[in-house]
Amino acid sequence: MRNFTEEQTMFREAYRKFLEQDIAPNMPQWRENGIVDREAFTKAGAQGFLMVWPDEKYGGLGDSDFRYEQIIIEETVRQQCGEWFNTLHSRLVGPYLYKYATEEQRERFLPGCVSGEKILAIAMTEPDAGSDLSGMRTTVKDAGDHFVLNGSKTYISNGILADYVVVAAKLEGAESSHAMVLMVVERGMEGFERGRNLDKMGLKAQDTAELFFNNVKVPKDNVLGEPGKGFFYLMEGLAEERLLNAVGTISSARKAFDVTRAFVMERKAFGKKVSDFQNTQFTMAEMDAEIEVAQVYLDHCVEMHNQGKLTANMGAKLKLIGAETEWKMMDLGVQLHGGAGYMQEYDICRMFTDARISRIYAGTSEIMKLILGRDIFSDSYQSLLD
Structure with a gap:
């Protein structure tokens, strides 16, 4: 017998109804459009179905029990809404903005992510660097009061929709090929451009994009953790x-x-x-x-x-x-x-x-x-x- 609490069972029922009413009926149109409406995220956020784990002061439920995300994924799949990559936003990318962030960064980034007003993506993969991150060619240079980011990423889920992209790049001048920096690149930053919404075999409603960085000035306030340790953060x-x-x-x-x-x-x-x-x-x-x-x-x-x-x-x-x-x-x-x-x-x-x-x-x-x-x-x- 699966070990879910009574509260989690109620959460499952509520989330299932949300999917039935607000997400599943829209999936055919979103598949045709090649992208999910942003409203999917804001509606989920308004009902407490995005990023349930952050503390209440950031807008979350404050419960880190992974079974909540398990319920969300199970029900999303069963309702055939898996092309809505809410879990990538909530549990794959979101924790980077808590675990490696300062309190100031948490207060700045997390509330909008919990509400769904800000959508998340993570950019690691490159044309010549997939599972082997040491082959990464995107670089970042310490320019004193900011970093300068250059390179490109591909196959980035939520790439078109994302407002905050956690980008991994090699630190210029470092001796180790594993010396990387994780930073938050925001929509609208000069030099940050998106390519086409890639035409995939499947997952038609889920936007997947190429991202380009041309001398993007990233404030040091947007760097997560210690510069040079990004590779180890990713491994964790x-x-x-x-x-x-x-x-x-x-x-x-x-x-x-x-x-x-x-x-x-x-x-x-x-x-x-x-x-x-x-x-x-x-x-x-x-x-x-x-x-x-x-x-x-x-x-x-x-x-x-x-x-x-x-x-x-x-x-x-x-x-x-x-x-x-x-x-x-x-x-x-x-x-x-x-x-x-x-x-x-x-x-x-x-x-x-x-x-x-x-x-x-x-x-x-x-x-x-x-x-x-x-x-x-x-x-x-x-x-x-x-």
């Missing part, structure tokens, strides 16, 4: 990022299972329901078991994270399991739909293309295997089992 957030990813992928796998189950119980072939064929029963039974086991491990990792015990190794395992389970279920879903699975009018078709990115972002499945493989053959591997 990876376990939670992968946990967030897995909540989405495992919820998505379960949604695809439900959609497919409903279809095969109605569709007929050779005079009987597709669900009556042994192959359908065997493959769906296998997926039901795999999704359930993945969910149990996910819930365990959420508990560990709430206790401050989620490790990079656990996060990598979970991200790998979640993404691969989702993809296996999506592929099976399309197969069991037959020709209908290839048609856009059926949910499974869109879900299939949306899911393809899951094995890439937040670290590819190959990178997860590399991380885990190194751990297996390290001297400290036994300690991971104890």
